[in-house]
Amino acid sequence: xxxxxxxxxxxxxxxxxEVRRQLEYKTIRLHTVDRFFPSTxxxxxCGQLHDMPLNKRIFKCDCGAPDMGRDHHAATNILRQGxxxxxxxxxxxxx
Numbered sequence: 649x650x651x652x653x654x655x656x657x658x659x660x661x662x663x664x665x666e667v668r669r670q671l672e673y674k675t676i677r678l679h680t681v682d683r684f685f686p687s688t689x690x691x692x693x694c695g696q697l698h699d700m701p702l703n704k705r706i707f708k709c710d711c712g713a714p715d716m717g718r719d720h721h722a723a724t725n726i727l728r729q730g731x732x733x734x735x736x737x738x739x740x741x742x743x
Contacts, residue, residue: 681732687722687729 672678681687689700694711699717707713707721718726 681726681729685726685729687725689716690725692725692728703717 662719668678688696689697691698691707691709691711691713693713694709696709696711698707700707700708705718706715707718708715
C-alpha cells in the first residue's frame with residue numbers, strides 16, 4: 649500500500665499501531681485475527697482450504713456453501729474468527 653504514490657502519505661499518517669493501542673485501551677476485550685489467517689481461501693462451512701488466485705472473484709466450494717464474492721466471503725470468515733467463543737458474550741453482542 650505504501651508504494652502507491654497517492655496513498656503513501658495518508659497511510660503513514662494513519663499510524664495503525666496507534667489505532668490498535670486506542671482500541672485496546674478503550675475496550676474491555678479486543679479480539680484480533682492473525683494477519684496470516686487464510687480468510688479468502690477457507691470455506692466458512694466445511695473449513696477446507698481452496699486455491700484462490702487473484703483473478704478468481706467468486707468463492708465456490710463443493711460442500712454446498714452459497715457462492716459469494718471473494719471479499720464478502722473473506723469478511724464473513726474474519727468476523728467469525730474474531731467473535732468471542734463464549735455464548736454469553738455472543739448473545740450480548742447481538743443485542
